[in-house]
Amino acid sequence: MKRIQLALALAVATLAVSPAFAVKKGEAKFMGGTIRTVAEGAEGPIDIANDTRLIFIAKKNPTLEIPWASITQMEYGQKVARRWRSAILLSPLALFHKAKKHFVTVTYKDEAKAEQAIVFEFDNDDIRMVLASLKARTGQSIVMQDDEAKKELGGGSEKK
Secondary structure, three states: OHHHHHHHHHHHHHHHOOOOOOOOOOEEEEEEEOOOOOOOOOEEEEEOOOOOEEEEOOOOOOOEEEEHHHEEEEEEEEEEEEOHHHHHHOOHHHHHOEEEEEEEEEEEEOOOOOEEEEEEEEOOOOHHHHHHHHHHHHOOOOEEOOHHHHHHOOOOOOEO
């Protein structure tokens, strides 16, 4: 009986190994960049449906607004890693699951025409829609950091 309970507990723990530390669906995480008005790691909703600008509303930070016309380049990359935290906290079986993190770097010119760059992390379920929206809004192709990023999106745009 105890073996069945242990097996059931391991199965539940494996299912619970979800992106507990991941970005929430429909939001973005500000990973850093050349601007200092938004704190690194700030999360919040991002509006990419606005007709004139990208709007990032980070909790407890000023809203970041970037006009679509000022964006000069967009780059997509990903990082694949084992789920070490989940393995330590929940179950060693988490080591068999890989976590993909999706990053988009947006380069743009600010009001003073100085070049700025910011990096956002997006949820796995959002990344395709985000990249399609960015491409449509700016009219620019998205540079892929490597072949894995290109492969992830089915061929995608140009490679760096």
